Amino acid sequence: MLDILATKDLNFRYGSQTALDGLEVEVPECSLFGLLGPNGSGKTTFFKIISTLLQPSSGTCHVAGVEVSKNPARVRQQLGVVFQQPALDLALSVRDNLRLHGALYGLKGHLLDDRITQSLQQLGLLERATDRCRSLSGGLLRRADLARSILHRPKLLLLDEPTNGLDPVARHAFWGFIHELRQRYQITVLVATHLMEEAEKCDELAILNQGKVVCRGTPEGLKSTLGSDTLWITASDPETLATLLQEKMGWRVKQFGKALCVWHHAPDSLLTPLYRDFGASILSASIRKPTLEDVFLTHTGNLFDPNPSIGV
Numbered sequence: 001m002l003d004i005l006a007t008k009d010l011n012f013r014y015g016s017q018t019a020l021d022g023l024e025v026e027v028p029e030c031s032l033f034g035l036l037g038p039n040g041s042g043k044t045t046f047f048k049i050i051s052t053l054l055q056p057s058s059g060t061c062h063v064a065g066v067e068v069s070k071n072p073a074r075v076r077q078q079l080g081v082v083f084q085q086p087a088l089d090l091a092l093s094v095r096d097n098l099r100l101h102g103a104l105y106g107l108k109g110h111l112l113d114d115r116i117t118q119s120l121q122q123l124g125l126l127e128r129a130t131d132r133c134r135s136l137s138g139g140l141l142r143r144a145d146l147a148r149s150i151l152h153r154p155k156l157l158l159l160d161e162p163t164n165g166l167d168p169v170a171r172h173a174f175w176g177f178i179h180e181l182r183q184r185y186q187i188t189v190l191v192a193t194h195l196m197e198e199a200e201k202c203d204e205l206a207i208l209n210q211g212k213v214v215c216r217g218t219p220e221g222l223k224s225t226l227g228s229d230t231l232w233i234t235a236s237d238p239e240t241l242a243t244l245l246q247e248k249m250g251w252r253v254k255q256f257g258k259a260l261c262v263w264h265h266a267p268d269s270l271l272t273p274l275y276r277d278f279g280a281s282i283l284s285a286s287i288r289k290p291t292l293e294d295v296f297l298t299h300t301g302n303l304f305d306p307n308p309s310i311g312v
Helices: 043-050 072-078 094-104 109-122 138-150 168-185 219-224 238-247 267-281 292-300
Strands: 003-014 017-023 026-028 032-036 058-063 079-082 156-160 188-193 204-209 212-217 230-235 252-256 259-263 282-288
Touching: 003 043, 003 188, 017 043, 017 212, 026 188, 043 058, 043 156, 043 188, 072 079, 079 138, 094 109, 094 138, 109 138, 109 168, 138 168, 204 219, 204 292, 212 219, 212 292, 219 292, 230 238, 230 267, 238 252, 238 259, 238 267, 259 267, 267 282
Parallel strands: 032 188, 032 204, 079 156, 156 188
Antiparallel strands: 003 017, 003 026, 003 058, 204 212, 230 259, 230 282, 252 259
């Protein structure tokens, strides 16, 4: 399968701050590919480079075989983009917004009218076509923005935190529309997210941290690399307990704030000795299956904090 998007040693700096550090990503055609990382990991900067809003400091980025920095106009024809903030004129109606954006892509006449009607119908917006965008709920506004982004039938659809701020019902509906559009138009979807539930929907993931890809694979494949379940403990004095568990019990322990993570082939067998010997200092203990948060933790040594700093 061909790659619709490929980068090589992609770097970007805001002054002395490094946003992308040798980023290498390949996205197969017709896939739903996720970029999972906390705010500040480089996701938005990467999207701005793909969509020709920023020039990389060094390295290359190709979309459908075209280098972004050398032929940005041609690249833009291949892209549909839904950023965190809708690219719609709130004073205009939904239909007028689509007409305006369709014209920017060279669509006109009956073709433009047909595309607008199709997009509105597919996104469940026909009855709201004449409503001004400022009157729409967050979920409907995001749908209108999605309708705008597919008018010109792009090969690659970029979704930057697409359900940020939406309630669970609107979020579920939005993803339903994404899956329908993928099947109908064979669009490749690249989604940047800090939400684990969205990352789990992807065919494949690249996990980003500090501008680098730290690991890549299917959600299940990434979790399976961690092996068995883990034991998580919260304690009144986690540092002392970690030392005791390592020195007296020989357990493999790592501390994250007040929490301790214990890796063991049979973590349920540890509960009895844990409470017998250290019960007075235990606040809670639970066994859980590996998660994508655990994958991030294993590869970076840090707990997944969605908002550690200002996003770049």
